Amino acid sequence: MSDIETSTVSEEGFASVNQVGDFEFTVDATDETGPNPNATLVATYASCFLPAFRVGGQQRGHDDLGKIQIDASAEVDEDDDLESIHFAVHVAADLDDEAVDDIVERAEDICHVHAALREGLHAAVDVYPDAF
Incomplete structure (x- = not known):
């Protein structure tokens, strides 16, 4: 097992929802729904x-x-x-x-x-x- 595991998903477009443990945040290459x-x-x-x-x-x-x-x-x-x-x-x-x-x-x-x-x-x- 790894020391750090994350999951990053993009259903469409350029935004990704990231899951890190119990935390979730959005990163968006276009700065529309989250920071790039x-x-x-x-x-x-x-x-x-x-x-x-x-x-x-x-x-x-x-x-x-x-x-x-x-x-x-x-x-x-x-x-x-x-x-x-x-x-x-x-x-x-x-x-x-x-x-x-x-x-x-x-x-x-x-x-x-x-x-x-x-x-x-x-x-x-x-x-x-x-x-x-």
Whole structure:
């Protein structure tokens, strides 16, 4: 048995309904009934990176980072392939540059989506401490 099993179905058109465990969501290549696959990948990457950033903070002695928000953006090429991803990470905690660098490095090691993407597509990360 696999560690992860999903089911994706499209009855017609370009939308797909995805079943992941007890969760169901729609991905639509035309952005009509749900986000497109690239947007979904970027959101999934950010959703993986955020808790990895929090754990990285804990492992580096910053147990209370408070609220964290990632504003993710991405560029696509002429074929609609993802070309670049950028994370603007806003953190309530007041962190110095060294702490930010240490936490980002650790988060990159922890985030499974980061590890799964080709190196040229890893997110460029800017962190804004004391943001809230």
